[in-house]
Amino acid sequence: xxxxxxxxxxxxxxxxxxxxxxxxxxxxxxxxxxxxxxxxxxxxxxxxxxxxxxxxxxxxxxxxxxxxxxxxxxxxxxxxxxxxxxxxxxxxxxxxxxxxxxxxxxxxxxxxxxxxxxxxxxxxxxxxxxxxxxxxxxxxxxxxxxxxxxxxxxxxxxxxxxxx
Amino acid sequence: xxxxxxxxxxxxxxxxxxxxxxxxxxxxxxxxxxxxxxxxxxxxxxxxxxxxxxxxxxxxxxxxxxxxxxxxxxxxxxxxxxxxxxxxxxxxxxxxxxxxxxxxxxxxxxxxxxxxxxxxxxxxxxxxxxxxxxxxxxxxxxxxxxxxxxxxxxxx
Numbered sequence: 001x002x003x004x005x006x007x008x009x010x011x012x013x014x015x016x017x018x019x020x021x022x023x024x025x026x027x028x029x030x031x032x033x034x035x036x037x038x039x040x041x042x043x044x045x046x047x048x049x050x051x052x053x054x055x056x057x058x059x060x061x062x063x064x065x066x067x068x069x070x071x072x073x074x075x076x077x078x079x080x081x082x083x084x085x086x087x088x089x090x091x092x093x094x095x096x097x098x099x100x101x102x103x104x105x106x107x108x109x110x111x112x113x114x115x116x117x118x119x120x121x122x123x124x125x126x127x128x129x130x131x132x133x134x135x136x137x138x139x140x141x142x143x144x145x146x147x148x149x150x151x152x153x154x155x156x157x158x159x160x161x162x163x164x
Numbered sequence: 165x166x167x168x169x170x171x172x173x174x175x176x177x178x179x180x181x182x183x184x185x186x187x188x189x190x191x192x193x194x195x196x197x198x199x200x201x202x203x204x205x206x207x208x209x210x211x212x213x214x215x216x217x218x219x220x221x222x223x224x225x226x227x228x229x230x231x232x233x234x235x236x237x238x239x240x241x242x243x244x245x246x247x248x249x250x251x252x253x254x255x256x257x258x259x260x261x262x263x264x265x266x267x268x269x270x271x272x273x274x275x276x277x278x279x280x281x282x283x284x285x286x287x288x289x290x291x292x293x294x295x296x297x298x299x300x301x302x303x304x305x306x307x308x309x310x311x312x313x314x315x316x317x318x319x320x
Contacts, residue, residue, distance in 0.1 A: 023190075023191060023318055023319040024191065024316065024317065024318040024319070025190070025191050025192045025193045025225075025316070025317055025318075026193055026314055026315060026316040026317070027193035027194055027195045027223050027314075027315050028195060028312050028313065028314050028315075029195050029197075029198055029199055029221035029222075029223060029294060029312070029313040029314075029315065030195075030198040030199070030310055030311070030312055030313075031198065031199040031200075031201065031221065031240075031243060031253065031296065031298075031310065031311040031312075031313060032198065032199070032200055032201065032243075032308070032309065032310050033200075033201035033202070033203075033204045033210070033243060033251065033298050033308075033309045033310075034201075034202065034203050034204065034307070034308050034309070035203075035204045035205075035206060035245065035251065035300055035304050035305065035306050035307055035308075035309060036203050036204065036205050036206070036306060037306040038206055038302075038306070073203055073205065073306070074203075075203065076203055076205060161205035161206075161207075161208060162205075163205050163208040163210070
């Protein structure tokens, strides 16, 4: 009788063990994310009108104008905006009216996608290099009596991730 | 007589186990889709919804028909990145979904931070959908980050 009870106990333990072994399972889910690099900005070319003749407008196209290179996360969407677009260049107390054009490209020397500087634009950085070139051109309109001198102004452009 | 007595003692144990599981299939869990946050911008939190068919984590549980199971999910507090960098992960009360069919639209929301008790379908299936949020600070180091979520299922 003792042997019978022992055998029963062993079988009971085996049954319980077998039941536990197949009664639980697990699986792993891997979460992934790619953190984009912080945006950097570098002015690679200033907007230069050269010598201007009083009474004659002079235009520099965006393609050959000032260039700011932004670098960040490949393929990331950014907003581009001009936070400073002076209406005039200045030389001491003298002013020289200026208007602007702008465009973007993700490759150096690439075809520009134009946008209105005062409105800004939303675009994406290059899919692999993470680069964006923002070009700015403009037209200066000197009066016939424009005082001679060197006129300058500072244009500020910024880019910010949208999160897309 | 001895053999007969052993049979009588053991039979109730086996039938009880079979009854508790509603059959004799082992329970299994298989990851059908990992959770993908894509490109994350420093300073900009990103949330993946459990109902997102392309980005949510998905686990399929198989087992006996119409039986209850408990689902325990181990959630990481952070993802690991380059050079030991970490990125916080957050999970809320509505970041989980479960369904007897592989259809997130038909799923019921649940809190993945707490154990879930659910019933396998008549076909012995249960699908778990998982979402979450990553919250990179503005100083987050760039690079690839991963985290592991473990889904453990057991018969009740």
